[in-house]
Amino acid sequence: MKDVAIIGLGCAAYTAAIYTARYKLSTLIIGEEEGGMGMTAAEVGNWPGDPEVRGPDLMERFKKHATSFDAVEHKVARVEKVEKISGGFRLTFQSGETAEAKTVIFATGSNKRHLGLPGEKEFTGKGVSYCATCDAFFYRGKTVAVVGGGDSAVEGAAIVAQVAAKVYLIHRRDAFRAEPFWVEQVNKRDNVEFVLSNNVAEILGDARVTAVKLEKPFNGSLKLKLDGIFIEVGTTPATALPEQMGCALDEKKYLKVGADMSTNISGVFGAGDVTSGSNYFAQFATAAGEGAIAANSVFSYLQSGALHEKEDGGKRVRE
Ligand SMILES: Cc1cc2nc3c(=O)[nH]c(=O)nc-3n(C[C@H](O)[C@H](O)[C@H](O)COP(=O)(O)OP(=O)(O)OC[C@H]3O[C@@H](n4cnc5c(N)ncnc54)[C@H](O)[C@@H]3O)c2cc1C
Known part of the structure; x- marks a missing residue:
């Protein structure tokens, strides 16, 4: 023993x-x-x-x-x-x-938790990340999306927004489940834009992520150009x-x-x-x-x- x-x-x-x-x-x-x-x-x-x-x-x-x-x-x-x-x-x-x-x-x-999207597995580590706290630093001056509506997503968006040029926070519902404190923090930032009542349908790229395809048009387009996507769904x-x-x-x-x-x-x-x-x-x-x-x-x-x-x-x- x-x-x-x-x-x-x-x-x-x-x-x-x-x-x-x-x-x-x-x-x-x-x-x-x-x-x-x-x-x-x-x-x-x-x-x-x-x-x-x-x-x-x-x-x-x-x-x-x-x-x-x-x-x-x-x-x-x-x-x-x-x-x-x-x-x-x-x-x-x-x-x-x-x-x-x-x-x-x-x-x-x-x-x-993963979303199981086309392109998700292929681009993991090449623009798809599951840890905003860990990887935000690598997106200085870039355009990224954070997916999710809970604490980790909204807090993650606040962290990424400190370094990235632009952050899209994509959530399938019209309101966040996250602590109001974190929602306020991201609301205060002019480089964060909410994409609500919408879902990512596919992650697109070549060597790395270049865009995502949404389920519904956002600003008149289904395609959102990005350098990275943080999946923070729990x-x-x-x-x-x-x-x-x-x-x-x-x-x-x-x-x-x-x-x-x-x-x-x-x-x-x-x-x-x-x-x-x-x-x-x-x-x-x-x-x-x-x-x-x-x-x-x-x-x-x-x-x-x-x-x-x-x-x-x-x-x-x-x-
Ligand atoms: C994409 C990504 C990037 C990250 N980057 C950073 C970073 O930059 N800095 C940082 O500090 N943290 C980072 N993290 C977080 C960090 O990786 C974790 O906090 C850390 O690895 C957790 O270690 P752990 O030993 O607790 O668990 P794990 O590393 O998850 O180990 C769990 C182990 O248990 C085993 N196991 C589970 N169930 C069983 C079973 N039934 N029988 C046998 N074995 C079992 C698994 O096989 C595994 O070996 C990152 C996480 C992710 C996902």
């Missing part, structure tokens, strides 16, 4: 593994997709100490660092189930194989596994964690985009920070002897 199983192969998981290895804890790090969401970040401009780095290169360096420790076993597989057993937890993989660990860190990330945290084993989720369906990254189940922790931590600010820096905290909490938990305690009538007693 390993000391800890870290589920995920993204920024939070690799960081947690670096810390657990240095705490001399036997560590299984297991995930379906190596590098996680970081693989889709074309250019990262806010990883401290590295002003310009490609997401896949950064993730490769994370992996190399985490797997340089003898204490770390790295495995690529989908985990289908996590269940409590005596003295720890059992993980069941898609293949039917199993592994056991005294503690678990869920670092399963989240999935950006994020779904990957909480199926923790939810299945009884971990509490918050009202937004993120894995509920305390300041120490612990969940409501003793010995189970969370880190990164999947959690309610870091004020939902889903970034490499925050995912890494949560991974480090979760690893530290696993170490304290194993040291404290809490592993040998169980709930009994609302009290914790020795097993």
